[in-house]
Amino acid sequence: MSELDPDLKRLLKWAHAFSPSESEEAPFGFSTRLLAANRRAQVPTLLEELQQTAWGLTCVALATIACGCLLLFSQSFGPAPAADLPSAVSYVANNLAL
């Protein structure tokens, strides 16, 4: 294992010996400020709320597209409507024309 230069080692020892006495107690009001900051950090910001809303809207849009695709798919493979059975639209149009 590489060893430190003895002079450097002594320098480090001197540096360690000089330790200004400082309180290690939490300063007055520190925990209150911290817990308030922590609460603020947990509350979503406007940007985060916007992101959540955008994500929700995207999901709804994707679900709508998927439903539409399924409907089209089922119609293209389903039984063809009877030719003599008029559609609701043409029925209404014919009756209105009358």
Next chain:
Amino acid sequence: MDLDVADCLARVRKQDQDAARLLVEYLYPKVIRIVRHYLPRRAAEEDLAQEIFVKMFAKLDHFQGDLLLEHWVSRIAVNHCLNAIRTQKSRPEWRMADLSEEQAAALDAVTTGAAHDPHPAHLIGARELVEMLLQALEPKDRLLIRMLEIDELSIEEVRQQTGWSATYIRVRAFRARRRLNKRFRNLRKEGHL
């Protein structure tokens, strides 16, 4: 300060603010010691401590209790300090002319071996000189030198506080010592780091 850590954690997880306050007061000395020790520029030590505690609360649900809470918090603090050190601009080169009177006197005293019982001014100078020498190292190397050479922690203690493997610590410390020796010799012989 005695604290039933398990009970306190359970209460904190139930959003008990008094328990959270107790936990902060219990862990504060440990955290502030790490912050003071590993960050020489202390302008924002309280801010850093606060950021460490916010991070701790955010990760508290991931704490499984498989290691001591103090060690777990130490790792958060050490990593946070490392990130803070990385954002500090390091000064790559110092010259003899940059040394203050105390620093030059400390260097002189330590290299001539004259002072076995150093003058308080030498101690201050030595501390500043060590900070300058360490600033030239990478943050992880700086941290390891502090832990192993200044705090005289064992490899196992460093492993507990950092979460790094013993092999990694040994290899990294070997290289860090070599770099530090080189810089110290340069300073001593040629008057620059």
